[in-house]
Amino acid sequence: MVANKAGIEPVESGFPGGLRAPLAVVGAALCLLVAWCVIQLPAAARSGGALAVAQSQELLVNDLARATADSIGDVAGDLSTASALYTVHPDPTPAGTLAAITRGTPQALGLALVQRGVGTLLAGTGEPVPVESLPNKDIDRITVALVRDQSGATVVLTAAPLTGTDWLILVTTGLKIPAHTLSGQPAEALLLTTVDGQVVKSRGAFDPKYQPMVTAASANSTAVGSIVGDAGKGPVVDGARTTPIAVYAPILTGDPARPLGLNLVLVGSAPSQGTAQTPVETAWVTAVLAAAVLASLALLGFGFVVPLRRLRAEALGGHRRRKYRLREAAVVSAALRDEILPVKRGWISARLFVVLAVAPLLLCSAAVGVIAGEAVPNVPDLVVQGERGLAEVTAGALRDQMSASLSDLRTFATRATGDVASLKPALANLMAQNKRYRSVYVTDANGAVQVDAGRAPLRTIERPPGGSGLHQQNTAGRIPVLYASTPLPDRSHVLIGELDVTRLSSILRRSAGNGKLVDSGLRTLASADGYRAFDVLSDQALRQSVTDALGGVGRPGTDQIDGQWYVVAAATVTGSPSTDPLRWTVVLEQPLTTLPLPDNVVRRYALFAALAVGAAGLLLLGWYHLCFVRPLRRLAAAAVNLEQGDLKTVIYPERLNEIGTLSQCLDDARRQRTATTAPVPLLV
Structure with a gap:
């Protein structure tokens, strides 16, 4: 007995209400994702060379511009x-x-x-x-x-x-370019240019063939960026043609900072092509994603959608009876024909089947995500050397700031004559115009403060050092006490300016990653990130890098720190008589995953694909479970009750889809059985 003898006309909503809607929507999105992987992943693996080198130099040029x-x-x-x-x-x-x-x-x-x-x-x-x-x-x-x-x-x-x-x-x-070692590729020259591209100051050998790129770079006076020229048009390096590059950054002055009309431009050359060998094999990722998508869509289509649509056709009387592996489909089919439900092995519940069908997507997402997340990118030597240049520039900026602080005090002292108390307005002006100080004050010969400006002094009262210089008073405590001092003309008073550690940390924050300023005992004085004063460098890679720098041999390289790979470089804050005795060092550690490398682009693309596949799998699971599996399970339970003799409970369709049509057919079967079992009234 089939229900359509009553002439049921199914009422079903259109897209996206049917069983095939999730496959159509999510399947199309997944197919587009696989196609995107086929195109983009290999292209990203080959996107190294000049572009990667140029982008890696942007932080360096911006630091030099600052x-x-x-x-x-x-x-x-x-x-x-x-x-x-x-x-x-x-x-x-x-x-x-x-x-x-x-x-x-x-x-x-x-x-x-x-x-x-x-x-x-x-x-x-x-x-x-x-x-x-x-x-x-x-x-x-x-x-x-x-x-x-x-x-x-x-x-x-x-x-x-x-x-x-x-x-x-x-x-x-006059204009001057900060000291920076130009060691050939990629840097050949550093230029200060006006907005119309005219070179007003240069360091290094500037080839006029770069002038069109310099003009284009100089036109942008508000942002940091880079320009890559035509591949193979640069000089021959190691027997291979290179690509010319120009990296630029504006010179901003004032507070708030405004363009001065100058740009700092680095011109040079870089390898024309990157390598397609990456830690994340693009072909493997694409193949795994495609296999997972194909498996899930096939399982859902042929194992869930097709059987339920055949059951719907059977219920409407337009299809011969079939055997079903889905337990709920078999129960409903038997109830529609008023047959005793046999207990058979090999059946699987609809809920478990949908979970298993979506599992390839979720497993693929997890596998690709883990492999891409743990991949260590290949770092070209040019990029590693660029990190050393960044450490040198940061150390130079700190040296200039500290040397300038001592120069400020010496200049101030040349005019600081007469009554010490009369210097207070000038000290306040010195504080207001120079953010490098936290406090400036005049002490007597025993170190007692006579007049001050700024915050309360941190320096412990003690006899000031003789002569002029930069000093570190403590090696333990809450805050490092770093100061510059110079005697006043009367030789009975000393002018002292305490350096603001926050200001020194802001210079370190210009560089990517985490930069630290450490003293000769490897104790932290300032850091780009949160830190505790005088924490001793504990990682052997950082300690060795600082030791090499203090020994005059900077060896930048890649090292693993706390389970993550970094580029590590160090440079000493030396180059002036005032800073050399301090023996301070800047050490930079930048995660490899943050570098502008093609490997990292591939890694991010792979992580995105893994995330998208996982999201699509969860969407399929939720869509099918909420809209089809749960109503189907309740319909199967109603079918069991019907077979057990419950003819009074009306079976209502929950949704206007194929499961709703099956509910109508099953309820029609219930009504027919109720009519056939009702007692015939006696005629008197």
């Missing part, structure tokens, strides 16, 4: 401090005023004192200052601009109003 901006900003700080000291002992004559300012600005090429508002020259010294190039002669704060002097050279013009007067101080300084 160091250049710091040197320009130091001039503004020196000028502000000199102006503040002038107010302590003012000179009414322009010549005397200019002489006092000159002693406080040792970097100046030329100085001029002009009338504010009109620009009339009152006094000048050194090289002629292009007063006419100052765009606004009625300024009320320090400004920095890029101008040309009388010889046509590009110089930096810094202007500041002189407190208590209607005069302006103008200072011209």
Whole structure:
């Protein structure tokens, strides 16, 4: 007996309500994903070479650009401090005023004192200052601009109003590129360029053939980036043609930082092609994903969708009876025909079958994710050497900051005469203009503070060191006490500036990964990440890197630290008489997985594919379980009750799909059996 004798017309919703909808939607998405893997994974594996090298140099060039901006900003700080000291002992004559300012600005090429508002020259010294190039002669704060002097050279013009007067101080300084070792490939030259591509300062051999790339790089004055030229158009290196590259970063000055109109551009060459050999085999990943997708879709299609649609056709009377492996389908089929349900082996529940059908997707997702996550990328030597360059630049920036702090104090001391208490406004100005200090103060010969500015001193009261220099007072405690000191002209007082460790840490944060500043005892003084002061480096790779750097031999390389692979490089904070005795070292550790390498691109793509496959598997599992498996299991339970004689419970369709149609057919079968078993009324 089949239910369609009553003429049931199935009422089923359209897409996406049917059994085939999940396969159509998720299956199409998975097929597109496999196609994407076929195209993108091999392309990513071959995307190394020039692009990877250029991107790996962007942090280095940005660090060099910031160091250049710091040197320009130091001039503004020196000028502000000199102006503040002038107010302590003012000179009414322009010549005397200019002489006092000159002693406080040792970097100046030329100085001029002009009338504010009109620009009339009152006094000048050194090289002629292009007063006419100052765009606004009625300024009320320090400004920095890029101008040309009388010889046509590009110089930096810094202007500041002189407190208590209607005069302006103008200072011209030259442009300089921070020291950095150019060791051939990839770097050949470092250039300072204007926005129109004109080279105003260079270091290294600049080949004019790079000029079009330099012009294009100079046009972008707000962001860091790189340009890769035509493959094979660079010089021949080790018998192979290379690709020219240009990496650029803007020079930003002021607070907030604004473009000065200069860019730092690194030009050089890099290998034209990357290697297709990666730790994550792209063909293997694609094959595994494709096999998992095919297996799951085939199991769901032929093992779940097709049997249930055949059962629906059977219930409607349009299909001959078949045998079913799904237990719920067999129960419903027997109930529709009013047959005794035999107990057979080999049946499987719909819930378990759907889980097993989706399992290949989930297992594939887990396997690819684990393998890609644990893969160690191949790091070209050029990238490792670039990390050493980054450590050198970071160490140089710290050296310049600390040397500048001592230079500030020495300049300040040249004008700090008379009553010590009268220096407080000038000390406050020194603090305001130089963020490198946490406090600045004057002590007596025994180290007791006489006048101060900034936060409370951390330095323990003790007799100050003789002469000028940089010092580290403690090797234990909550905060490292690092300071610069210089005696005042009266020789009975000492000027001390405590360095702000947070400021030193901000310089370390410019570099990727985790940078640390350590002393000669391998104790941490500052760090880019959270740290405890004076924690001793515990990892052998970091200790060896610092030891090599202190010994004069920097050996950057890759090492495993706490189960993760890093590029490790170290550089000493040396190069000036004030910092050499400290024997401080910068050590950088950057995870290999964060480097701009083709291996990492492949790894990220593989992880994305694994995540997408896993999400698709869960979507299929949830869709089929909620919309079909659960209603089917309840329908099978109703069929069992029906076979056991329950003819009163109405079987309602839960959803307007194939399972809903089966519910209608089974309820129609229940009504027919109720009619045949009802007692016939007696006729009187």
